[in-house]
Amino acid sequence: NDEVLFEDKLVLGQNLKFDIKFMKTKHNIEFNKIHDTMIAEQRLSQHELQLFEKKGYYSLEKIIERRLGYKSHTKATRLEFIGADLETFKFTNQQIQYAAADVECLPDIYEKQKELIDRYKIKFLLNDIEFPLVKELGYAELEGFKLDTAKWREIIEHNIKVQYEKETELDNEFKKLRDLLLPAERRFILTGGKYDRIRGKQTVTESVDLFGEPIITKTTSNKKEPYINWSSAAQLIEIFSKLNQPLPDKFGNYVIPKLDKKFKVNKTDITTGEGAIQAYLIENPDSPMKDFINLLIDYREVTTQLNTFGESFISFINPITDKIHTIFRQCDAVTGRLQSGNTKEKYFNCQNVPAQKKFRECFKTDKGYSILTIDLSGAEVVIMADKAKDKVLYDMAIVNDDAHSPIAQACWRAIGKHRKDEKLMNIVITKTENKPLRTQFKAITFGTVYGMFKKKCAKALNINETEGQIVIDTIKKMLPKTFAMVETNAHLATTQGYLTLNTRTNSKIWYPEVYRARNEGDEIDFKDKSKIEGSARNSPIQGTQADMIKESIVVINKYIKDNNIDAKLIITVHDELVYKFKTELTDFPEQVKEKLLETCNKYLSFITMGADYHVKDSWTK
Numbered sequence: 001n002d003e004v005l006f007e008d009k010l011v012l013g014q015n016l017k018f019d020i021k022f023m024k025t026k027h028n029i030e031f032n033k034i035h036d037t038m039i040a041e042q043r044l045s046q047h048e049l050q051l052f053e054k055k056g057y058y059s060l061e062k063i064i065e066r067r068l069g070y071k072s073h074t075k076a077t078r079l080e081f082i083g084a085d086l087e088t089f090k091f092t093n094q095q096i097q098y099a100a101a102d103v104e105c106l107p108d109i110y111e112k113q114k115e116l117i118d119r120y121k122i123k124f125l126l127n128d129i130e131f132p133l134v135k136e137l138g139y140a141e142l143e144g145f146k147l148d149t150a151k152w153r154e155i156i157e158h159n160i161k162v163q164y165e166k167e168t169e170l171d172n173e174f175k176k177l178r179d180l181l182l183p184a185e186r187r188f189i190l191t192g193g194k195y196d197r198i199r200g201k202q203t204v205t206e207s208v209d210l211f212g213e214p215i216i217t218k219t220t221s222n223k224k225e226p227y228i229n230w231s232s233a234a235q236l237i238e239i240f241s242k243l244n245q246p247l248p249d250k251f252g253n254y255v256i257p258k259l260d261k262k263f264k265v266n267k268t269d270i271t272t273g274e275g276a277i278q279a280y281l282i283e284n285p286d287s288p289m290k291d292f293i294n295l296l297i298d299y300r301e302v303t304t305q306l307n308t309f310g311e312s313f314i315s316f317i318n319p320i321t322d323k324i325h326t327i328f329r330q331c332d333a334v335t336g337r338l339q340s341g342n343t344k345e346k347y348f349n350c351q352n353v354p355a356q357k358k359f360r361e362c363f364k365t366d367k368g369y370s371i372l373t374i375d376l377s378g379a380e381v382v383i384m385a386d387k388a389k390d391k392v393l394y395d396m397a398i399v400n401d402d403a404h405s406p407i408a409q410a411c412w413r414a415i416g417k418h419r420k421d422e423k424l425m426n427i428v429i430t431k432t433e434n435k436p437l438r439t440q441f442k443a444i445t446f447g448t449v450y451g452m453f454k455k456k457c458a459k460a461l462n463i464n465e466t467e468g469q470i471v472i473d474t475i476k477k478m479l480p481k482t483f484a485m486v487e488t489n490a491h492l493a494t495t496q497g498y499l500t501l502n503t504r505t506n507s508k509i510w511y512p513e514v515y516r517a518r519n520e521g522d523e524i525d526f527k528d529k530s531k532i533e534g535s536a537r538n539s540p541i542q543g544t545q546a547d548m549i550k551e552s553i554v555v556i557n558k559y560i561k562d563n564n565i566d567a568k569l570i571i572t573v574h575d576e577l578v579y580k581f582k583t584e585l586t587d588f589p590e591q592v593k594e595k596l597l598e599t600c601n602k603y604l605s606f607i608t609m610g611a612d613y614h615v616k617d618s619w620t621k
Helices: 017-027 035-044 062-068 077-081 095-102 106-119 123-143 147-180 185-189 233-242 275-282 292-310 377-388 391-399 403-419 436-441 442-449 455-462 465-478 480-496 513-521 526-564 588-603
Strands: 011-013 032-035 200-209 214-220 369-376 498-500 509-510 567-573 576-582 609-616
Touching: 011 106, 017 123, 032 035, 032 123, 032 465, 035 062, 035 106, 035 123, 062 106, 077 095, 077 576, 095 106, 106 123, 106 498, 123 526, 123 567, 147 185, 147 292, 185 576, 369 588, 377 391, 377 442, 377 480, 377 526, 377 576, 391 480, 403 442, 403 465, 436 442, 442 455, 442 465, 442 480, 455 465, 465 480, 480 513, 480 526, 509 526, 513 526, 526 567, 526 576, 526 588, 576 588, 588 609
Parallel strands: 011 032
Antiparallel strands: 200 214, 369 576, 369 609, 498 509, 567 576
16 A cells, blocks of 8 residues: 555655645655744745745755755756656756755754754644645645636626726715815816716627636726726825825835826825725715725725626636645745635635625535534633633623623713713613714724734824823723733844743744844834734744644544545634535534634633534535
8 A cells, every 4th residue: 555655654745735735636745743944934934034035045055054064956857847848858967966966955954943843833733733734735735616607607797887886886976076176277187088978878798708708897888098997096185186185105104195297106005905095084074075985995805806806707617626725835824824825827816705695605516515613612711711811801702702892982982971972981882872973993902912002093093193092091991901012022022032922832933133233233223123022922822823723734634534535625724724524424513613612722721712614515605
C-alpha cells in the first residue's frame, strides 16, 4: 500500500501543499508527517519584516540565505520549467542541479528551524496544528462547491436593474443639487451633455458561450455621449468642486476641491472613499449632500457586487471538477489568520462572499450530501473577556447579548452631564429604544478598546473632541480590566519587541522596529510606536482565534478519518467552518460541535465558548 510508505516517515519540503494535493489526486498517496520549511519560517518570524525586505521573504532562496548563510541558485533556472512543452522538454545539467539543490538544502534548514522551534516553544503549534493543517487545507481546496449558476444569474440580473435605478436616482439628485446650490448664471458649468442626458433604459440580454452556457450582459438604448460615471472618483470630485461642496482630504480635513486652469481636478489629496464620506455625513448630518451621498453608497454596494460577483465569478468554475474552488494562504497574515482567494488564477475569496442568504444559497455540494455551517458565538468578545478576566464585559456581550446598549447609554448620559442636558442625562438606549444611538456605538465599543483616539471618536458620533474623550473615559471606567489587558499588551510589544498571543500554542508576533531602535540606541519612531501599539491591542485576540480554529480543523478532520466518516471540510471563514457530509449521518453536526468547542475551550480559562450550526443543501448564513 503506497500510503503506508509515508505513514511514519517525515517528509521535508518547501510550500508542500501543492505536492500533497498532487500526490493524493495522481497516486492516492498521503503524507501524514511533514515539515514545511515555508510554514515554519512564517511562524518563526511572524511579523511585518516583509514590509522592509524585498518581495519573496519566505521563498526558499531567501530562507537558504537567512538560515544557511549562502546564496542559492538563480531564479532564472526555475523559470525555464514554466510553460515547457512536455513532449519535447529535456533536462539540462544545470536544471538537474537546480532541482537537486532544492532538495539537498532542506535537511540543513530543518535542523536550523528545529533549534528555533524548541527555543520559542512552538513545537505544538507547528507539529500538531500548522503542519497537519497544510494537508487539510489542501484537500479542502480540492473539494470545492457546486455553484448554482441559475440562481447566481438571477442575482446578477437583479443587481443590473438595481444599479440602473441607483444611477438614475443619482442623476436626478444631482440635478436637484445643481438647481439648489448654484445661481442661475453658474449652472452652465454643470449643464448639457452627460449632465442632462436622460439615461438610456438598460436591458438585460442572455447569450451563450462556446460551451452552451448562458452569459448575461447589459446594454443601453442610447449609444451617444456617455452619462455621468458615478464610479469615477475624478468626475465625483469635479462635481463636488463645481457645486462648491467639501470632501475629505487624506489628512481628515474637509476641503472644497480645486480645479486647475483647464478645469481638471487634482485628486491627489482628496478622497471619495466610502469610509471617509460616511464619516463626513456623521460629522455633517445636515449637509445638503446627505441624500446624494447615501445614494452613492447604495450604488457602490451594488456595483461592487456586480464587479466582484457578476458573470466573471461564474468563470471561476473549474471545467474539470465543475466546481468553484478557493486557495488558502495559511500563515501570510501576521496573526496567523487564514486568508483565501486568487482571482488571477480563478480561485474565489471565500472570506469575501457577502454573508447574505441569496449569495450563500448558490453554494451547493454533491447529490446525497448536506452542508454543515458551524460558527463560534461571539468569538472575539469571548476571547477578549477571557484574556482580561472581565466578567462585566462577558455578562454584557454574551450573557445579555448586548454590549452596545449599556455602553451607549452610559456614554450619552455622561455627555448629557457635561452639557447639563437633563434629557440626555436620563436617556434610555436599548435594541428598540433610541436604536440609532445604539447603532452608532457598534464601531465605538471595541474601537476605543483597540485604541481609538478622541478625534476619531468625536467624528464618528458628531460630537466635539472634549466629549469624544468623555466617551473613551466612560468606557474605560465600565471595562477597566479589558483596557488594562490591551494596554499591557501595547506596553509589552514596545518594550520587549514581541507578543505571545496565547499560552497554549506560544504563537508570537515580532516587532522588528523595537529591535532596530534598541540596536541603534534610539527611541522608537512615533509612527512605528503607534502602529505597534494598535497591533498589540488586537493581535492576541485575533491570533488566538486563528489558532483555535486551525487546531479545531485538525482535530475534527482526524476524528472524521479515524471514524471513517463520509465528510469533508469545504472552506473556513474566520470563526466559521463549512463541511459536506453524507445526509443520513444525522449525528455528524453535533459531533463536529462537540469537537470544536472541546478544542476552543482549551484556549480559555474562566469562560466557555458557544457555537451555532445550520444544516442545509447549501452554505448557510
